Amino acid sequence: MVDTSGRHTQEVQLFEEMKEISHLIKPTKVIFVMDAGIGQSAKDVAEGFKKEIEVGSIILTKLDGTKKAGGALSSVAATKSPIEFIGNGELMEDLEKFDSKRFVSKMLGLGDLQLLAEKLRSVDVDEKEMLKKIKAGQFLLKDFYTQFQQLLKLGPLTKLMELIPGMSGMQMPPEHEFKKLIYIFDSLSEKELNNDGSLFEKEPKRIIRIAIGSGTSPENVATLLLQFKKISQMMKKFGNMPGMSNLMSGENMSMSQKQHLKKQAKNMMPKDMFESMSQFFN
Missing domain, CATH: 3.40.50.300 (P-loop containing nucleotide triphosphate hydrolases)
Structure with missing residues (x-):
């Protein structure tokens, strides 16, 4: 060259x-x-x-x-x-x-799910294994931490959000806030990482210990646990939707399967997000 x-x-x-x-x-x-x-x-x-x-x-x-x-x-x-x-x-x-179609889609705020899937594959995210855990209700803090680390490898999160329909222009927390999350995760014990968050509801004093160990506040730790709980619940709903495994693995779906999935997604997503994603179910 x-x-x-x-x-x-x-x-x-x-x-x-x-x-x-x-x-x-x-x-x-x-x-x-x-x-x-x-x-x-x-x-x-x-x-x-x-x-x-x-x-x-x-x-x-x-x-x-x-x-x-x-x-x-x-x-x-x-x-x-x-x-x-x-x-x-x-x-x-x-x-x-x-790719002209994908470029125009991003310009219109419709995201680029194909590029997002390519990026996820580049960091060896096992979608099928993760989906299996989610459906079985086995999504643990350790899994959340692994996904968070993989997410950071994909580049700046503002650029990543542009690939997700309805998320373009979304304000992301400053970098030092993400570092706080890493400090909190690194302060979790093996027992805490291999838990679904219920341990902290039974033993809330653990939150104070983690805050001291990570140099953050109990509020920061509690916020992370709350985010994990919300994401875990949402992912479980999506994981139990018929056809979602095919969508995540990139397998072909019939038109009737897509329409059924579209109807379910409409009932679960915010209106603006669903409207921007609806084209992917056609």
Whole structure:
């Protein structure tokens, strides 16, 4: 792979240099990396490069830091140069394969469940095993902690929320609040981790011990336990819905199964969240 320095269409000397490099190495493919911040000017830039060298595809970067992304995308599309990847940050994991339908879905706040599923698979989340535990009422604090750790590996939670229908733009707690949760989890004993939360209802003094050990407050510990209880109850409801195992594992479902699942989801979800997710049951 040969990476050339950035250049502008008006920099004639640099363009000549780029053509010389292309002639010498005879690349199998030329990928043009473009900043989305230039908006509709992307068309002139892309066309300028195409005139000088055969551009195979385009990578559009910095989509997370500009409001001009739509203009850049439409302008590049006009040049008939395929967009191969888009960048939503500065790390390798922020680079994703471009899919027009999924991109528009995210722009409309409808999320991207397919990308979310891909991210979950990348951190080895065993959906079937977790679903089995949930349905059996065996979702423990240890499982919650494992899922929380896996979630943090997926990148900034604000970006993760964008993939979930109805969650785009949701305000997330600051990073130091998440660190508090890690300190609390790390202060739990093996017995406490292998419990469904009922132990703390029987022995509330444990909350004070954990707060002291984690350098947090009893309120912080109680809030975490309450969140765990709510999530556990909700997950159990979803886990017992017929067809949910197929949906989570990506197996094919018949139209009648989807419609039945859709009806159940409608009765369980907030109206705005259900409306944004309803397309996935069709």
